[in-house]
Amino acid sequence: MLWHMAWRNVWRNRVRSLVIATAIAFGLVGGVFSYAFMMGLVNQAVRNAVRTELGSFQVHNPEYPADRDLRFMVDDTAALLTELRGLPGVVGASARIVGTAMLSSAEGTAAVRIAGVDAARDGDISNLAEELIEGQYLNPDERIPILISREMADDLEVKLKSRVVASVVSPSGEIVYGAFRVVGIFKTVDSLFDKSSVFVTREDLAELTGFADNTASEIIVRVEPRDAGDAVAARVVAAHPELLIRTWRDLSPQLQLAADFGSIFGLVFLAIILTALGFGIVNTMLMVVMERTREIGMLMALGMARARVFWMLLYETAFLSMVGGVAGLALSFVLLGYLGRTGINMQAWAEGFSAIGYDSMIYPETTVAFYFQVAGMVLVTAFLASIYPARRALKLLPAEAIRSDT
Amino acid sequence: MPVIDARDVYKTYEGKGIPVHAVNGISFAVEKGEFTAVIGPSGCGKTTLLNMVGGLDSITSGQILIGGTHIDSMSERELTDFRLHRIGFVFQAYNLIPVLTARENVEFIMELQGVSAAERAERSHQLLTDVGIAEKADIRPSQMSGGQQQRVAVARALASQPEFVLADEPTANLDSHSTADLLDMMLEMNQTSGVTFVFATHDQRVIDRARRVIALDDGKIVSDTANG
Numbered sequence: 001m002l003w004h005m006a007w008r009n010v011w012r013n014r015v016r017s018l019v020i021a022t023a024i025a026f027g028l029v030g031g032v033f034s035y036a037f038m039m040g041l042v043n044q045a046v047r048n049a050v051r052t053e054l055g056s057f058q059v060h061n062p063e064y065p066a067d068r069d070l071r072f073m074v075d076d077t078a079a080l081l082t083e084l085r086g087l088p089g090v091v092g093a094s095a096r097i098v099g100t101a102m103l104s105s106a107e108g109t110a111a112v113r114i115a116g117v118d119a120a121r122d123g124d125i126s127n128l129a130e131e132l133i134e135g136q137y138l139n140p141d142e143r144i145p146i147l148i149s150r151e152m153a154d155d156l157e158v159k160l161k162s163r164v165v166a167s168v169v170s171p172s173g174e175i176v177y178g179a180f181r182v183v184g185i186f187k188t189v190d191s192l193f194d195k196s197s198v199f200v201t202r203e204d205l206a207e208l209t210g211f212a213d214n215t216a217s218e219i220i221v222r223v224e225p226r227d228a229g230d231a232v233a234a235r236v237v238a239a240h241p242e243l244l245i246r247t248w249r250d251l252s253p254q255l256q257l258a259a260d261f262g263s264i265f266g267l268v269f270l271a272i273i274l275t276a277l278g279f280g281i282v283n284t285m286l287m288v289v290m291e292r293t294r295e296i297g298m299l300m301a302l303g304m305a306r307a308r309v310f311w312m313l314l315y316e317t318a319f320l321s322m323v324g325g326v327a328g329l330a331l332s333f334v335l336l337g338y339l340g341r342t343g344i345n346m347q348a349w350a351e352g353f354s355a356i357g358y359d360s361m362i363y364p365e366t367t368v369a370f371y372f373q374v375a376g377m378v379l380v381t382a383f384l385a386s387i388y389p390a391r392r393a394l395k396l397l398p399a400e401a402i403r404s405d406t
Numbered sequence: 407m408p409v410i411d412a413r414d415v416y417k418t419y420e421g422k423g424i425p426v427h428a429v430n431g432i433s434f435a436v437e438k439g440e441f442t443a444v445i446g447p448s449g450c451g452k453t454t455l456l457n458m459v460g461g462l463d464s465i466t467s468g469q470i471l472i473g474g475t476h477i478d479s480m481s482e483r484e485l486t487d488f489r490l491h492r493i494g495f496v497f498q499a500y501n502l503i504p505v506l507t508a509r510e511n512v513e514f515i516m517e518l519q520g521v522s523a524a525e526r527a528e529r530s531h532q533l534l535t536d537v538g539i540a541e542k543a544d545i546r547p548s549q550m551s552g553g554q555q556q557r558v559a560v561a562r563a564l565a566s567q568p569e570f571v572l573a574d575e576p577t578a579n580l581d582s583h584s585t586a587d588l589l590d591m592m593l594e595m596n597q598t599s600g601v602t603f604v605f606a607t608h609d610q611r612v613i614d615r616a617r618r619v620i621a622l623d624d625g626k627i628v629s630d631t632a633n634g
Contacts, residue, residue: 001510001517008505298501301462303490303518303566305483399462402497 002308006315009288010323017320020284024277024324024378025331031273032332032374035266036364037344042262043365045358046248047226049255051127052188053197054248055220056229059084059236062244064217068113070099070171073215074243084221087235089228092124095216097205101168103148103198107157112198114166116205125222128186128199135160135184140201146180149194150187158182166198170209178208190357255357274377277324278385285317285389296393297401306394313390314383321382328378329371336364407474408435409570409602410459415468417454417625428454430625431468436570439600441593443607443616443633451625452606453574459604460493460572461485473569490518494563496573501559502547508534508558509543515565533561537591553584560592570602577609589615 010017050056059080063072074080077095084093097116102109119138123129128147129137138145146164148156158164162182170176180200188194205211221236223229230247237245249256289296296309343361346353350360417429429451436442444452457463459470461477470478477488489495502511512530521529534540537557547555556576563571573592577585593615595601605612613619613633621629 001506001514004510005503005505012505294499294501295503298497299503300486301460301489301495301497302515302562303486303488305486305518308518397463399457402462402501 002312003315006312007319009312009316010319013288013291016284016287017323020280020320021324021327023280024321025328027273027277028270028325028328028374028378029331029335031266031270032329032366032370033335033364034269035263035370036332036336036340036366037362038262038266039366040340040362040364041358042259044362046255046259048189048359049252049357050222050226050248052131052190053126053193054251055125056223056226057221057233057236057245057247058251059219059221059240060217060244060246062242065244065246068098068100068217070097070169070209070211070217071173073171073211073217074219075215077216077219078214080219080240083239084219084236087232089223089225089232090221091224092121092222093219094118094121094125095202095219096122097202097209097211098217099168099205099209101166101198103152103156104165104167105156105158105162108155110152110155111196112152112166113196114168114205115197115199116202116211117199118202125220131186131188132184133187135182137184138199138201139183140203142181142183144178144180144204145183145201147184147186147199148182149197150185151191151194152198153182153185155195160185166200166208168205168209171211176208176210178204180204189354189359191351191354192357270374270377274381278381281317281321281382281385282388284320285313285386286392288316289313289389289393293396293401293404297396297398297404300396300398301402309393310390313393314386317386317389318379318382321378321385325375325378329374332366333371336366339364408471409438409440409473410434410436410604411469411471411474412455412459413469413471415455415458415470416466417451417458417463418466427625429458429465432622432625432627433468434620434627434630436602436604438569438602439596440618441596441603441616442618442620443605443613444620444622445606445608445613446622446628447608450622452622454625455622456572456574456604456606460495461489490515491566492569494566494568494571496556496559496563496571496576498575498578502555502562504547507544507546508539508550508561511547511558512561512565515562519566529565530561533564534558536564536595537561551584552580553587556580556584556588557591560588560595564595564601570604573603573605573607575607575609576605577607577612582611585609585611 059074061072061074081093081095084090095118099114101112101114103112119140138147160182163179165177165179167175167177223232233245233247299309340363343363346360346362353360413433415429415432419426419428432455446452458465465478469476472492480488506514509530512533513526516526534543537560539554539557542550542554577588592603596603616633619631619633620627
């Protein structure tokens with residue numbers, strides 16, 4: 001009957017309860033939306049980075065990362081690739097020759113990171129082919145093809161079929177020059193990546209630099225689901241202590257920070273909203289206690305233990321919060337379901353987003369577990385918010401409370 | 407053994423440094439089956455006395471025994487339990503739980519006592535029938551008249567099967583007709599079931615029907631007489 005009483009008490013002042021429940025609902029929508037927006041933004045950036053540039057993890061010669069010297073290579077890549085592709089969760093592994101180069105056209109020069117990729121297998125680990133906006137992907141049958149970004153094409157004032165010259169430091173330390181023909185122009189969401197990356201076939205770059213067969217500067221491995229990447233990387237570390245294995249988190253600590261910060265920020269923001277709502281609930285429940293002083297005194301006089309009075313007020317607060325909480329979460333679910341499909345177009349800030357590697361079309365993301373987490377936070381808020389009003393009620397003396405005007 | 411045995415009871419408040427004796431050395435006993443009115447002018451101490459007898463207020467000195475049990479030395483928790491099981495209360499302003507129906511108001515006390523649902527249903531029906539309001543069992547207090555609400559309050563007071571019922575100005579908000587009905591009903595319960603009633607009142611209609619009248623003034627008993 002305590003539950004019944006508490007539930008009915010919530011609706012004694014229907015307008016007031018609806019006002020506070022509505023405040024809770026909209027507060028939650030705001031908090032959940034912010035969290036989902038932040039997670040969508042960050043996850044998209046991570047997905048893009050993993051899919052376009054980093055992979056789930058990369059394999060290097062331990063000496064290589066210091067200055068990307070082509071002398072420090074991974075040997076026997078054929079066997080290693082076979083082994084990696086056989087690991088559970090690995091959906092692709094591809095070897096690349098990667099060095100630094102100066103890329104020149106008749107109109108300009110740019111410092112770039114040049115990657116010689118296995119055109120047949122690189123699609124397993126990179127979505128570069130999907131990012132092409134002009135031309136086509138690398139084809140080993142074509143002569144000296146190169147993919148450059150839209151930005152670089154503009155900077156060098158080149159277009160499809162234009163010739164560019166790359167000067168690269170070979171493994172032997174010599175500077176070698178090679179001419180390439182632009183066959184494709186890509187544009188990713190990460191303008192920094194676009195400004196600094198060009199792609200050629202492994203065969204052409206190996207021929208230019210004298211890179212030996214069955215070796216590579218790096219092997220990029222992609223694992224699905226993404227969260228399983230760390231475990232697979234750990235297996236490779238154990239099996240190949242002579243190699244340097246780095247996950248996308250190691251390779252892009254700023255992205256890792258953004259991912260961590262994004263989820264923490266979302267939760268902190270939600271906690272701030274709930275705290276503010278908590279004070280609203282405290283205020284409402286204090287009014288309830290003041291308005292029902294005589295009734296609470298009467299209940300105590302009749303023999304209702306103070307603990308039960310406390311629980312009754314706790315239930316009332318919980319019900320009030322749950323009405324708002326359920327409405328808020330349902331609204332959030334519908335809203336985020338819709339926006340998760342359509343996305344939120346932040347085109348006005350596209351340049352800024354692109355400069356830091358983010359897509360301007362943001363798809364808010366949440367998980368079912370998150371909704372339960374929020375529901376738990378609402379209940380905790382309700383519990384905390386009920387303590388002070390309930391304590392006020394418990395301090396009432398039945399004999400005095402009964403004589404109260406309220 | 408008396409149901410209520412108050413011995414040299416004092417209740418003193420400190421008002422601006424000057425002690426005020428709300429109850430000033432009162433001794434009286436109430437036997438089972440009495441229908442007693444405690445009367446006196448406003449501020450004479452009758453409500454304070456009833457509150458102390460009902461375990462709602464502490465005493466400054468003296469002793470109060472209910473059915474032979476000292477309540478003056480009980481803890482807060484013991485007093486709550488004591489009130490729940492051994493005393494029925496009827497208050498002046500009806501004081502029903504507004505969100506519960508008449509039946510639920512009566513059952514509420516039994517639920518606090520841990521009575522089973524089946525027994526609660528049976529007893530609440532019987533009690534509401536006894537007070538003549540069974541047809542209003544599923545109606546909330548706001549839809550009842552003052553007299554009907556006070557009948558439910560009496561049924562609730564009896565729901566815990568108490569040793570006696572304390573009624574503080576139970577007729578103060580009732581019209582003559584409702585007052586007469588309520589008093590008839592309580593007298594009938596007193597006579598047929600032996601329920602002990604102690605009223606604090608200054609309503610002449612109650613005083614006229616009481617079989618014993620204890621008059622207070624300035625916190626002291628000034629007369630204790632059998633009525634009729």
